[in-house]
Amino acid sequence: MTKTAAEARYTGNLREMLKVYLVMGSPNCGGRDPAAVLQAAIEGGVTLFQFREKGPGALQGQERTELGNRLLGVCRQAGIPFIVNDDLRLAEELEADGIHVGQEDLAQWDREGLRQRFKGRILGISAHDPAEAREAVRCGADYLGAGPMYATATKPDARAVQGPGMIAAMRAGGISLPLVGIGGITPEGAASVLAAGADGVAVISAISGADDPREAARRFSRPFRR
Ligand SMILES: Cc1ncc(COP(=O)(O)OP(=O)(O)O)c(N)n1
Ligand SMILES: Cc1ncsc1CCOP(=O)(O)O
Ligand SMILES: [Mg+2]
Numbered sequence: 001m002t003k004t005a006a007e008a009r010y011t012g013n014l015r016e017m018l019k020v021y022l023v024m025g026s027p028n029c030g031g032r033d034p035a036a037v038l039q040a041a042i043e044g045g046v047t048l049f050q051f052r053e054k055g056p057g058a059l060q061g062q063e064r065t066e067l068g069n070r071l072l073g074v075c076r077q078a079g080i081p082f083i084v085n086d087d088l089r090l091a092e093e094l095e096a097d098g099i100h101v102g103q104e105d106l107a108q109w110d111r112e113g114l115r116q117r118f119k120g121r122i123l124g125i126s127a128h129d130p131a132e133a134r135e136a137v138r139c140g141a142d143y144l145g146a147g148p149m150y151a152t153a154t155k156p157d158a159r160a161v162q163g164p165g166m167i168a169a170m171r172a173g174g175i176s177l178p179l180v181g182i183g184g185i186t187p188e189g190a191a192s193v194l195a196a197g198a199d200g201v202a203v204i205s206a207i208s209g210a211d212d213p214r215e216a217a218r219r220f221s222r223p224f225r226r
Contacts, residue, residue: 127170
């Protein structure tokens, strides 16, 4: 069967792609060029990228689209998938490889329609407990973002800390979908998240806010190189 352009780009194994998942936008890069931060992080071992242009000072309109386009170019050059957070229209405009939406975002859309709209692209959905994870599976999610694993200063409206035990509870409850932990994850904290059953870790500040994003990403990718 002939694949669409998006499907052809993603014949790779999603569990492999989720290992070191960098999530960020310009507000997370400490005034540095996000493209340079992303490039360094990819060199360190980042396997998937989500453009999340959110928080104080986030770019809007054309500037936001232009930055997304530049970061998409970095990902294409490196051969890693590019996901857009929240903004369905931007994801379509940039021909992104996928979209990540949260529970609050999901409430705004017809779920069936959302899966159809991103047919052939990666659909990630956030889940905070096994019931939300089951609902995300029903919505046709390709992967889950489970969190917050630990305390985070990056997302002021994050739900209460769930801890790696939540991932173990999801796995024990029969959730076998590819899954990453997110929220306050450091290289030290990543081990418990992976041991609980995650395929990878999604990280904002510990990579994009690091003095050396390449070295930070390298530390996250170490458990996968053994
Ligand atoms: C991989 C991943 N997991 C969870 C989230 C959080 O999504 P959401 O709950 O919609 O919160 P915002 O990121 O939109 O503030 C994520 N972005 N990525
Ligand atoms: C987007 C998101 N969703 C749950 S916690 C969080 C923030 C993660 O950022 P950090 O890795 O800096 O704690
Ligand atoms: Mg969201």
